Amino acid sequence: MAGKRKLPLDLLFVAGFVLLTDIFVLVPVLSGNFLRTYLGIFLVLFLPGYALTGAIFPAKKDLEGIERAVVSLGLSIAVVPIMGFGLNYTIWGIREIPVLTGLSVFTLFMCTVAYYMRSLLPEDEKFEVSFKASFLNTKTEILEKPESKVDKALAVILIFLILISVGGLAYIIGTPKEGDHFTEFYILGINRTTGDYPTEFVQGENGTVFVGIINHEYRPVDYTMEIRLENKSLPLPKNQRHVRLEHNMSWEEPVTFAPPVEGNNMKLDFLIFNETEKTVPYRDLHLWINVTKEA
Template sequence: MAGNRQLPLDLLLVAGLVILTDIFVLVPVLSGSFLRTILGLLLVLFLPGYALTGALLPAKKDLEGIERALLSLGLSIAIVPLMGLGMNYTDWGIREVPVLAGLSIFTLIMCGATYYRRLQLPDAEAFEVPFKASVLALKAELLEGHGSGVDRAFSILLIILVLASIGSLAYVIGNPKEGEAFTEFYILGPEGMAENYPTNYTPGDSGTVMVGIANHEHRTVDYTMELRLENSPLPLPENQKYVSLEDNTSWKEPVTFTPPLEGKNMKLEFLLFNDTEKNIPYRNVHLWINVTKET
């Protein structure tokens, strides 16, 4: 047994990243930062698996560095869905804070188990990430004149390219491109299903359909819905509805109407206008209806 030993830097770094992720997710002022996305990806895709790998394979001889990293990634991808599946059967459910707490606690416990397992091994056999040796080697390569000037120039250029790539990736993750702006507009039958639409009427009969609008325009939109039969507006007040929706919100309500004309295969249109174009329908759906006297 090796006795007491300083907490390894890699475990300190993992624990620090877990705590930092919790802070960036839970503190409202920080939750909008792109760093939250980067830290969240690390917590989901790497840190739990790295801590578990350390607890299962604490010795240097168990795995090489690149194999350890790949196993950490694979285990994390397995751990997160299993944890979500377990939480789905609890009162907490699969929500952000419970999942964050579960992953954080699991990772920190595994860090403790890793430290304990490494303590059982001699210093020379316990796995550690050679941060200090890597820094010293890099310093010797770049600053102390080892190797030719061309080699040092390529090394510096490589470091700049790696840092630029990491910065670009962080920017892309933190500032995702907005998807296409669009609005969903649809009608359903009276039971809220895409069936049993009321299409046959006698004069004076009323019909009801469920109308739905979902805003994905990346902004708040004021919508106006208008009903027309054979291109003629239905009488007010059932002719028009006004709906204001914030981005990524929806509206669905029953709409009742009374066809004012008699005829067969008449086109009943539901026209949706947005706040930027008042004369040309932005979206439209329709039904073919019959209004006939009973014989």
């Protein structure tokens, strides 16, 4: 009678690490923690490749410890760009949440495939990880095998370079260089597209557009928004007139206004000011509208 199957320790670790990374990215309280960056690096650079390696090479004789680690790193570097290329042609695009979802689903699915492939093998042939045994085997392979000093030195240098590369990448991502400081400001039509702006109005009746602001200033900014029709301000609710955004935060809401006068080809300005300049607009957009009298 077959014994009870044990869940592979390494695959449990990978699945747990993926879920932990998802929590640190998705939970607002944790998303600002520095651990989020380092968890994300490990998810991108190693875990997808390790799960895929486990699915392709389920037997312990297929790859040795160092070989499995190097192949895992290489496959991750290959998988992530391919996934990003595919997402670029979807409605989700290359954004944080779609990329996180794609990597998580792929890694967990490959862990399932790896577990199934190992279950088809005899117990003494399937690959499994004992962290203590892995450390001792790695030590033996590097330091105690009857190889030349040159081979041992090259193996040590290879491991050292991999560690330096991963550490350097972690530092670069963990302390990113500031890019250009700017604010995105946009208006969309009623269906949140750029092709259905309202241009025909009846005097005194409401019109609506969606207005968006995205802060890329690397600091919190207090924005003041104003709508002007032929240089005359239109009333706005206080919560839409004053908007405070942290760096990399966005604001998008429907903004309703009522043109008070009739006319053709009138300029409707959408303006935002920052806290340092109250007289000159920081960003401005406009529409040309026609307003007719109420019938």
